[in-house]
Amino acid sequence: QVQLVESGGGLVQAGGSLRLSCVASGHTSSSRAMGWFRQAPGKEREFVAGISWSGGDLGYADSVKGRFTISRDNAKNTVYLQMNSLKPEDTAVYYCASSRNIGLTLKKIDYDYWGQGTQVTVSS
DSSP states (O other), X not given: OEEEEEEXXXXXXXXXXXXXXXXXXESOOSOOOEEEEEEXXXXXXXXXXXXXXXXXXXXXXXXXXXXXXXXXXXXXTEEEEXXXXXXXXXXXXXXXXXXXXXXXXXXXXXXXXXXXXXXXXXXX
């Protein structure tokens, strides 16, 4: 079992920045890729960013490329999502997820552990 706890969400004006953190605990000895997803009211949960176990492979949704950066610190069992130039359409609950795989994956079905989510609200 892997437990994931997100933090860092909040209310920010358009153009502002936030940094989300996700700390993993439990069975963290296995090598796992990690990802961030988000879900806005009335919409499906969608992929935002992913990172391989080594941190060498990164992937982003087209809607956040150039604005968001995913990173990880395996010594701290923590993955981050730096979000810059935020837009009102980025408003959603953001979820951290742990993949069954070592390599980068963008597919929701490949993630088997999820955090409880953290709310990000961007005002116009």
